[in-house]
Amino acid sequence: MNGKRQSGRAEPAVRVWRAPGQTRAVALVLHGGAERSTAAVRPWRLAYQRMVPLARSLHRAGKRHGLEVRLMRNRLYGWNGRAESPVPDARWALEQIRAGHPGLPVVLVGHSMGGRVALRVADDPAVTGVCAMAPWTPQGEPVDAVAGRAVLIAHGTRDRMTSPAESYAFAARAREVTDLVARFEIAGEGHSMVRRPAVWTRLMCAFTLDRIGVGETDETLRQAWSRPSGDRLRIPG
Numbered sequence: 001m002n003g004k005r006q007s008g009r010a011e012p013a014v015r016v017w018r019a020p021g022q023t024r025a026v027a028l029v030l031h032g033g034a035e036r037s038t039a040a041v042r043p044w045r046l047a048y049q050r051m052v053p054l055a056r057s058l059h060r061a062g063k064r065h066g067l068e069v070r071l072m073r074n075r076l077y078g079w080n081g082r083a084e085s086p087v088p089d090a091r092w093a094l095e096q097i098r099a100g101h102p103g104l105p106v107v108l109v110g111h112s113m114g115g116r117v118a119l120r121v122a123d124d125p126a127v128t129g130v131c132a133m134a135p136w137t138p139q140g141e142p143v144d145a146v147a148g149r150a151v152l153i154a155h156g157t158r159d160r161m162t163s164p165a166e167s168y169a170f171a172a173r174a175r176e177v178t179d180l181v182a183r184f185e186i187a188g189e190g191h192s193m194v195r196r197p198a199v200w201t202r203l204m205c206a207f208t209l210d211r212i213g214v215g216e217t218d219e220t221l222r223q224a225w226s227r228p229s230g231d232r233l234r235i236p237g
Contacts, residue, residue, distance in 0.1 A: 012089040013043075013073040014096070015052075017059040024066030025105045025212035026097050026126075029055045030090060031071075032112030032136075037078030038085075048073050050192070051111060054204060058109065061205040065214040070097065079113055079136075086117045094124045107208045112136055112162055112191065115153075119170070122146045129180075129211035131204050134191050136162045137170035143177055150180035152207045152221075154200060154237060156189030171233050182224040184237035199237055 032047040041048055051071055059069040072093045076085040090108075097106055106126040110118035115135025122130045122145045129150035153171050155164040164185065171183040186199055193200045206218030217225075224235050 011092060012075050014093060015055070015071045015073070017055065017063070017069040017071075019063050019066045019068045022066055023068045023101055023104065024214075025062075025107070026068045026070060026101055027055075027058055027062070027107045027109055027208050028090070028093055028097065028118075029058070029069065029071045030086070030108065030110035030114030030117050031074070032110075032114050033074065033076075033086065034078045034113070036080055037076065038080065039077045041074045041077050043073065045077070047077070047112070051114070054109070054111075054201060057201045058205055058208060062209055062212070062214075065209065065212065067208070067212060068101070079116070084120075086113065087120050090117050090121045091124070094121060094126060098124075098126050105212055107131065107211045109133070109204055109208065110135065111193070116141065119143075119151070120145055122149045122151075129207065131207045132167075133193065133200055133204065134159055134162050135167055135170070137166050139166060139169070141166075141170055143170065143174045146174050147177035149178055150207075150211055151178060151182070152203065153181075153183040154186055154203050155183070156186045156191065156193070156195075158188060159191045161191035168233055175229055179229065180225070181229070182221075182227075182232045182235060184224075184235045186237040203237065 031051045055071040074086045105128045108118035109131045111133045115132030118130045131152045206221045
C-alpha cells in the first residue's frame, strides 16, 4: 500500500496481513527508530524487521476473530525534534484504515519510538487501546491522547535504551485521563525483546484480543485489570 502526498513525498509503506473472512478489527504495528535521523527506513532495517515476527504472531492469534494486522514502515528513521516525523505517518495510516474499514476498532502496537508514536496518536476516533513495548516516553511526554483508551505498557528491567522509570512516570500520569492503565516489568529483559520473546508476544496478543472483545481474557491480563488502579503500574512479567 503505497502512494504519494500532494507534496510529492512518498507515503509510508504498509504491509498487510488480512483476515481470512470478514474483517472485524485492525491492529496497526509501529516500529522503533532514533531520536534524530532523516535516513529513509529500508525494509531490512533492524527496527522494522524486529516487528515482523510480532505482527505475524498477532495475526495468527487474531485472524480467526477477523483481525487484520498492518505493519507500517515510516518514511524517516528519526523522531527529529519538533518535526515529530513518524507522527504524521501514523495518522496517515489510521486515515487509511478508517477509509477502508469505517467503524471498526483499531489497536495500536508500538516498540520504542513506535510506542511513543502509538501513545501520541491514540486520540484517533477508531483507536480503542495502545500496547506500548519498551516505549520512549521522555519526561513531560503528554498523556492527553490516551484519554478514555486502554493502555498496556511493558518494559524490560534491564533496558538501557529507553527508560523504565520514565514509562512508569508516563503510566502514573496517564491514570489521570483513563481508568485502564497497566504496566508490566519484564524481569531480566533489555530493549530488544530477545531474551524473553514469548512474554512480549503473549502480552501483546492478549491485550489486542481483549480490546477487540473476542474470546476469554488471558489470565495474566485478567488479573492485571482486577488489581486496584494504583497497583497496576509495576506488575511482574
